[in-house]
Amino acid sequence: MKVKRIRGTRDFIAEEADFMRLIYNKCREVLNLYGYCEVITPVMEDQNLFVRTVGETTDIVEKEMFSFKLKSGETVALRPEGTAPVARAYVENSLYSLEPYSRLYYMGPMFRYERPQRGRYRQFHQVGAELIGPEDAYADAEVIKLALELLEVCGVDKCELQINSVGCKNCRPLYVHKLREFLETHAQEICEECVRRKDRNPMRALDCKKDRCRQIYENAPRTVDNLCHECLGHFEEVQKYLKSFHIKFTVNPMIVRGLDYYTRTAFEIIHTGLGAQNAVSAGGRYDGLIGDLGGPSIPGVGFAMGVERVMEISSLLKEKARDGTGVLVMEKRFVEHAVSLVNSLRSAGIRCVIDYRFGSMKSQMRRLDKENVRYVVILGEKEMAEGFYTVKDLLSGEQREIPHNEITEYVRRKK
RNA sequence: GUGAGCGUAGCUCAACGGCAGAGCACUGGACUGUGGCUCCAGGAGUUGGGGGUUCGAGUCCCCUCGCUCACCCCA
Numbered sequence: 001m002k003v004k005r006i007r008g009t010r011d012f013i014a015e016e017a018d019f020m021r022l023i024y025n026k027c028r029e030v031l032n033l034y035g036y037c038e039v040i041t042p043v044m045e046d047q048n049l050f051v052r053t054v055g056e057t058t059d060i061v062e063k064e065m066f067s068f069k070l071k072s073g074e075t076v077a078l079r080p081e082g083t084a085p086v087a088r089a090y091v092e093n094s095l096y097s098l099e100p101y102s103r104l105y106y107m108g109p110m111f112r113y114e115r116p117q118r119g120r121y122r123q124f125h126q127v128g129a130e131l132i133g134p135e136d137a138y139a140d141a142e143v144i145k146l147a148l149e150l151l152e153v154c155g156v157d158k159c160e161l162q163i164n165s166v167g168c169k170n171c172r173p174l175y176v177h178k179l180r181e182f183l184e185t186h187a188q189e190i191c192e193e194c195v196r197r198k199d200r201n202p203m204r205a206l207d208c209k210k211d212r213c214r215q216i217y218e219n220a221p222r223t224v225d226n227l228c229h230e231c232l233g234h235f236e237e238v239q240k241y242l243k244s245f246h247i248k249f250t251v252n253p254m255i256v257r258g259l260d261y262y263t264r265t266a267f268e269i270i271h272t273g274l275g276a277q278n279a280v281s282a283g284g285r286y287d288g289l290i291g292d293l294g295g296p297s298i299p300g301v302g303f304a305m306g307v308e309r310v311m312e313i314s315s316l317l318k319e320k321a322r323d324g325t326g327v328l329v330m331e332k333r334f335v336e337h338a339v340s341l342v343n344s345l346r347s348a349g350i351r352c353v354i355d356y357r358f359g360s361m362k363s364q365m366r367r368l369d370k371e372n373v374r375y376v377v378i379l380g381e382k383e384m385a386e387g388f389y390t391v392k393d394l395l396s397g398e399q400r401e402i403p404h405n406e407i408t409e410y411v412r413r414k415k
Numbered sequence: 416g417u418g419a420g421c422g423u424a425g426c427u428c429a430a431c432g433g434c435a436g437a438g439c440a441c442u443g444g445a446c447u448g449u450g451g452c453u454c455c456a457g458g459a460g461u462u463g464g465g466g467g468u469u470c471g472a473g474u475c476c477c478c479u480c481g482c483u484c485a486c487c488c489c490a
Binding site for chain 1: 416417442443444446447448449450451481482483484485486487488489490
């Protein structure tokens with residue numbers, strides 16, 4: 001029986017791996033510009049970390065975690081998202097006592113046990129950033145700008161930014177109560193799913209895709225109309241700053257993030273080229289998270305970008321240019337010479353490949369062409385006898401005879 | 416977890432229930448010291464797996480596994 005990769009996972013081979021790496025690198029550049037530092041946390045954590053932060057009644061915790069019990073009895077989970085681990089590391093390493101604000105970023109695999117479909121995998125990759133410390137609305141706006149800028153450098157355009165405010169620990173309970181009452185009065189008309197949500201997590205209902213429910217919810221109480229004075233002020237300021245950054249957005253009162261730790265600002269960046277899973281980047285503010293994890297009461301804002309989704313819509317070109325050299329050996333007895341040539345080219349920093357099969361000249365030439373080398377260095381009877389190499393430029397087809405001791409310089413210079 | 420569609424060569428796909436094929440890719444050659452273009456040749460398959468109907472199943476039926484899309488949810 002063949003062993004196959006497990007459901008919902010992917011192999012990234014050659015160009016695809018390069019492409020993912022390119023996206024990581026582009027993001028790094030921008031994150032550095034904004035003053036962010038990388039944090040690498042373990043891919044597994046105590047399951048309780050996610051139960052407590054993401055929320056017991058969320059889908060992620062209820063049915064999407066890869067978790068397993070250790071012999072010691074503790075339950076470990078493969079991280080389903082990146083914010084909680086970063087927050088845990090922040091608290092555990094007391095970063096708040098080292099600096100007033102922390103700007104942290106992470107990139108790497110996340111795991112959710114969901115049914116795979118387009119743009120949705122069980123192991124997927126995120127680039128995320130967390131700004132921990134500032135409470136000011138300017139921070140929210142800057143984080144949103146950063147999220148948009150990452151997408152831009154990754155070759156993603158025509159995005160749509162949607163924002164909402166989900167209130168704070170003071171005004172949200174009042175709103176949820178109000179919403180639950182509303183759902184109660186419509187219990188006969190809404191779908192079964194929503195009836196269940198009414199009790200467990202009423203804000204979820206607003207996300208319902210069924211036309212019937214949607215129609216009813218158009219008249220549902222909206223978070224934005226039920227914010228406390230402070231939250232409303234904060235939300236308005238976020239919008240003011242976004243405008244001053246010339247960032248276009250729409251307020252979507254139906255955005256309810258699937259993680260419980262969010263407070264106030266919630267946002268999603270949508271791209272229509274993605275199919276049903278149309279969020280390419282999303283995030284929000286989490287003013288209670290650090291405190292909940294046993295740290296001081298310090299607010300934060302952050303977001304995460306889906307790398308596979310970016311790859312699907314990115315316009316960055318993925319073709320690789322001709323580069324380096326190939327060594328073509330006419331006769332087996334010249335192999336030793338070829339080996340030392342290959343070695344010296346490589347130690348001079350020049351990409352160099354050789355066709356190990358030493359077939360006909362034609363077949364070697366064809367293979368080296370497919371390897372995308374710029375130059376083919378031919379090593380044959382004549383060359384060995386007279387002390388030069390024949391070098392063919394595969395771009396122009398031009399061919400020259402180069403003395404042995406000038407070969408490195410020759411293949412290095414032309415671009 | 417629910418629904419739908421699809422599983423045939425490495426890839427993309429053909430084959431009225433009647434000899435398993437084509438294109439691309441790969442390998443070699445035409446051009447024995449020259450890549451791409453063209454032409455010729457070659458290797459390649461338990462038709463996802465199991466059962467059933469039939470003289471005969473890639474094709475029809477059942478089961479199973481996998482993939483894809485959608486619901487759900489989210490990056």
